[in-house]
Amino acid sequence: MASLNIREARRLVVKIGSALLVDQAAGLRRDWLNSLAEDIAAIRSRGTDVIVVSSGSIALGRRLLELSPTDLALEQSQAAAAVGQIHLARAYEEALAPHGIRTGQVLVTLEDSQDRRRYLNTRATLEQLLKLGVTPIVNENDTIATDEIRYGDNDRLAAQVAVTVGADQLVLLSDVDGLYTSNPSIDPEATHIPVVDRITPEIEAMAGDAISGLSKGGMRTKLMAARMASDGGCAMAIALGSHDNPLRQIENNNRATWFLAQTDPQAARKSWIAAMKSKGAVAVDDGAQRALRNGKSLLPAGVTNVTGSFGRGDPVAIQGADGASLGVGLSRYTSVEAAAIKGLQTRDLPAVLGYDARAALIHRDDMVLQ
Structure with missing residues (x-):
């Protein structure tokens, strides 16, 4: 079970709302951002991976383009996002660079998590950035996203990022310090809830009804x-983020509401993969079978046969030399590509495929063995 203290986090996702980052005049709150950078540096110094999911691009772009402070047309919002994203990325870079931290911008849409191929590409990119010591700054790609491909809010985007990268903690920095039994602005008897074991209908009712405006x-x-x-194995906190050094404040036990993880990230991902229906199969030799049992990825060199028709990101059955089922995994190649490279060493893949290729046909993190 994930800890309720940021100090124990292995991989932390932090969500920043526009209201925290941008003031009423649509100017960047640099002092606050610098204090957040101090917190991130301190957390990273303990060996914790940190990913930031940040709003603010449209708010910044709106001011720079001198657009109306009221509702914008879709194309105006997209233009504001295009301008604001550059300034937002630069702001994070300038705040974190003095701490020796490199940043990278990652822009996503809802489609990137719904499509398995895009999902795997996003996951691989974020993992590689973290391995290289980079702090990813993630935002919704508002420059191209229309209503049907939008998350629409960075709370859910942050949760999706947390699940995608197998984070064990997610912090939503907000303008409220957690969940209450009722609306504290109108009910003096409202009580703060420090820990939620499980989200029940009673807990959901405490959030109010969006349709009624409550x-x-x-x-x-x-x-x-x-x-x-x-559900994805990540504990989540809702905490007040308006004051300086907001993450340090949470570490010092400032008021927040923690939602407990219902499993661990790896188990949640394995369950997700195991529930999929295979679209094909790959047979492996004895050496590959032993390697898989020892926690290794499946390389093309160990594949002896490919059956079925599948695309990148699709689930495929893994079979032993005797035809017995070994498990299931998400393929990083199409069935046509897999058939072309079966039995080949990694160094030989580019010559056959015509492009630089991933070493693993099925990565160990995308595999469930029986």
Whole structure:
């Protein structure tokens, strides 16, 4: 079970809302951002991976383009995002660079998590950035996203990122310090809830009804994010983020609401993969079978046969030399590509495929063995 203290996090995702990063005049709150950078540096110094999911591009771009402070047309919002994203990325780079931290910008849409191929590509990119010591700054790609391919809020985007990278903790920095039994702005008897073991209908009712306008501080979307995160093995906190050094404040036990993880990230991912219906199969030799049992990825060199028709990211059955089922995994190649490279050494793949290729046909993190 994930810890309820950031100090124990292995991989932490932090979500920053526009209201925290940008002031009422649509100017960047640099002092606050610098204090956040101090927190991130301190957390990273303990060996914890940190990913930031940040709003603010449209708010910054709106001011720079001198657009209306009221609702914008879709194309105006997309233009504002295009301009604002550059300034947002630069702001994080300037805040984190003095601490020796490199940053990388990752822009995603809802389609990137719904399509398995895009999902795997996003996961691989984020993993590689973390391995290289980079702090990814993730935002929704508002420059191209239309309503049907939008998350629409960065709470759920942050939860999806947390599940994608196998984070064990997610912190939503907000303008509220957690979940209450009712709306504290209108009910003096409202009680703060420090820990939620499981999201029940009673807990959901405390978030208010978005249709009636009683939802407080976007709490309904935060609960949706909490359910996604906790089901994916990630504990989540809702905490007040307006003061300086907000993550340090949480470490020092400032008020927050923690939602407990219902499993661990690896088990949640394995369950997700195991529930998929295979679209094909790959047979492996005895050496590959032993390697898989020892926790290795499946390389093309160990594959002896490919059957079925599947695309990148599709689930495929893994079979032993005797035809027995060994498990299932998500293929990083199409069935046509897999058939072309079966039995080949990694160094020979580019000559056959015509492009630089991934070493593993099925990565160990995308595999469930029986």
